Amino acid sequence: MDKLLDKVTENEILSIDDWIEIAERAPSARLFQLADAIRCSKHPGRCVTYVVDRNINYTNICASGCAFCAFYRRSIEEGGYLLSHEQICRKVEDTLKLGGSGILLQGGLNPAIPLSYFEDLLCSLKRKYQIYLHCFSPPEIHFYARLYHLSIREFLIRLREAGLDSIPGGGAEILDDTLRGRLSNKGSTAEWLEVMRTAHLLNLPTTATMVLGLGEDTRQRFLHLERIKNLQDETGGFLSFIPWTFQPRHTVLGQHVAEAIQGEPYLRWMALSRIFLRNIPHVQVSRLTQGMETARLGLHCGADDIGSIMIEENVVAAAGAGHQADEQALREAVFQEGFIPFRRNAGYLRLEN
Numbered sequence: 001m002d003k004l005l006d007k008v009t010e011n012e013i014l015s016i017d018d019w020i021e022i023a024e025r026a027p028s029a030r031l032f033q034l035a036d037a038i039r040c041s042k043h044p045g046r047c048v049t050y051v052v053d054r055n056i057n058y059t060n061i062c063a064s065g066c067a068f069c070a071f072y073r074r075s076i077e078e079g080g081y082l083l084s085h086e087q088i089c090r091k092v093e094d095t096l097k098l099g100g101s102g103i104l105l106q107g108g109l110n111p112a113i114p115l116s117y118f119e120d121l122l123c124s125l126k127r128k129y130q131i132y133l134h135c136f137s138p139p140e141i142h143f144y145a146r147l148y149h150l151s152i153r154e155f156l157i158r159l160r161e162a163g164l165d166s167i168p169g170g171g172a173e174i175l176d177d178t179l180r181g182r183l184s185n186k187g188s189t190a191e192w193l194e195v196m197r198t199a200h201l202l203n204l205p206t207t208a209t210m211v212l213g214l215g216e217d218t219r220q221r222f223l224h225l226e227r228i229k230n231l232q233d234e235t236g237g238f239l240s241f242i243p244w245t246f247q248p249r250h251t252v253l254g255q256h257v258a259e260a261i262q263g264e265p266y267l268r269w270m271a272l273s274r275i276f277l278r279n280i281p282h283v284q285v286s287r288l289t290q291g292m293e294t295a296r297l298g299l300h301c302g303a304d305d306i307g308s309i310m311i312e313e314n315v316v317a318a319a320g321a322g323h324q325a326d327e328q329a330l331r332e333a334v335f336q337e338g339f340i341p342f343r344r345n346a347g348y349l350r351l352e353n
Contacts, residue, residue, distance in 0.1 A: 001025055004018055004022055004026075005022065005026060005030055005034070009034060011278065016219060016222050016223070019222045019272075019276070020218050020222065022272070023221075023222070023269075023272055028264060028267070031272060031275070031301075032267070032271050032302070034275055035270075035274040035275050035302030036302060038274055038302065039274060039283070042281065042304070043282075043304045045340070046338060046339045046340055047339065047340050048304060048306055048334045048337075048339040048340065048341055048342070049282070049341075049348065050307060050309065050331075050342075050343060050344065051101060051308045051309070051343070051344050051345060052099050052101050052308070052309045052311070052327060052343060053100055053102045053103060053104050053134070053310065053311065053346065054091060054092075054100055054104065054310070055104040056088055056092075056103060056104065056106075057106060057107050057108075058082065058083045058088060058105055058107040058121075059081060059083065059107040059110045059113065060081055060107070060108055061080040061081070061082065061110040061112070062107075062108025062109050063108075063110070063143075082110065085117075085121050085124060088125070089124070089125070089128065092125060092129055092131060093129075094311075095131075095311055096129060096131070100131075101131075101132060101343060101344070101346075102131060102132035102134055102345045102346045103125065103132070103133055103135070104134050104135065104168060105121075105136065106135070106136065106137055106168065106170060107140065109139065109140065109143040109144075109186060111147060113144070115148045115158075118136075118162070119159070120162075122135070122159065122164055123162045123163055125163060126162070127163075132165050132166075132346055132347060133164055133165045133166075134346035134347075135159075136159070136164070136167060136168075137167070137168055137170030137171040138170075138171050138172075138187065138195035138196060139170075139186040139187045139192070140171070141156065141159075142191045142192075142195055143186070152194060152198045156199055156202055157202065160202060160204060164204065165347060166204060166205045166206060166207075166346055166347055167195075167196070167199050167205075167206040167207075168207055168346075169206060169207040169208040169209040170209060171186060171187065171192060172192055172208060172209045172210060172228075173210075173211045173214060174210065174211065174216045174220050174221065174224050175189040175192060175193070175227045175228070176189065176223050176224060178220075179214065179215065179216050189227065193227060196208070196235075196237065196238075197231060200235035200237025200238075201237075204237075205237055205238075205239050205347060206237055206238055206239065207239055207240045207241070207242060207346075208228045208238045208240070208242070208280070209241070209242045209243070209244065210228075210241070210242075210273065211243075211245065211246050212243060212244070212245045212246065212261050212266065212269055213245050213246035213261045214246050222276070225273060225277060226276075228241065228277065228280075229277055229280075232277070232279045232280055236279075239280075239281060239282060239347065240280065241273055241277050241280045241282070241283050241284070242284040242286060242307075243266075243269055243270050243283075244288070244290075245260050245290070262290060262294065266286075266294065267297060267301045270283065270285060270286075270302060271301045271302045274301075274302030274303070281348070282305050282348060283302055283303050283304060285298030285306055285307065286307065287306055287307045288308070288310060292329070292333055295307070295333075296333050296336070296337050299334070299339060305344075306333075306334060306341075309326065309327045309330060327343075
């Protein structure tokens with residue numbers, strides 16, 4: 001183990017089997033130390049960033065029916081909705097009043113939405129509010145491009161021209177089709193990577209995510225990290241990586257999962273992600289699924305970003321996550337850990353404090 005960790009320190013190439021051995025046997029303290037050293041080398045000055053934004057879920061109607069989702073509704077089910085542009089504008093105005101620096105738009109795969117809904121919405125939001133628009137996960141983009149008989153590139157160009165600034169990394173879960181096929185029908189590993197590759201080539205930056213606790217094994221987690229690393233080597237378009245944990249309550253999959261991954265097991269994988277993905281600038285600790293105490297510890301285990309003051313979030317909350325915090329409490333927590341908090345937008349541009 002010491003020899004393997006020495007190779008990690010020197011950034012030597014390791015096999016997946018080597019990484020599995022490290023994940024299963026390395027002392028947590030050593031992993032945290034290595035991850036923190038990488039964080040410090042990339043972000044000297046003890047700076048920790050965060051964003052004040054709102055996750056507006058424009059529709060909960062979804063054709064996918066993921067076993068890990070408690071938010072979606074079928075088109076014929078009671079409670080399904082599609083927000084009007086006026087409703088979304090009111091949410092944006094409320095966000096700006098609360099100091100929001102951007103809008104995250106995500107929703108279900110709703111076959112009844114016309115292309116004009118998205119183009120007119122983005123144009124309107126950018127024209128009225130000049131706000132940063134971080135919108136539409138790869139499964140959404142792939143689904144709607146196919147619905148409108150457009151290529152991924154054509155659809156992304158139209159969204160970019162309408163005002164899209166960057167793309168969130170949702171829908172990745174675990175990038176292994178053996179697992180994905182058991183959990184949902186919302187897209188393959190290749191499709192997720194295709195959307196991200198195309199976005200990067202169009203100079204649309206993106207984030208990347210990983211969901212822990214879906215029934216995957218250690219090898220599948222490293223295959224996921226490897227696929228993201230390889231695409232980043234190719235394009236350099238990922239701004240950050242966010243590992244978070246499956247929230248089992250109220251979901252079909254949750255009936256087979258005892259409890260969500262919390263605390264040290266989560267921090268080990270966040271540290272491993274920071275060590276493995278040295279080519280991605282930022283790693284965000286998932287305060288939303290882990291809570292503030294674990295998030296504070298994460299700042300010493302490789303994370304340089306503490307996530308969002310999420311003014312609104314529905315998808316993860318529907319599955320049981322309830323860890324909220326206001327901006328003052330978050331900034332105080334960062335200060336108490338010996339860091340300097342900086343507000344940013346979803347493009348990781350630091351804003352005035």
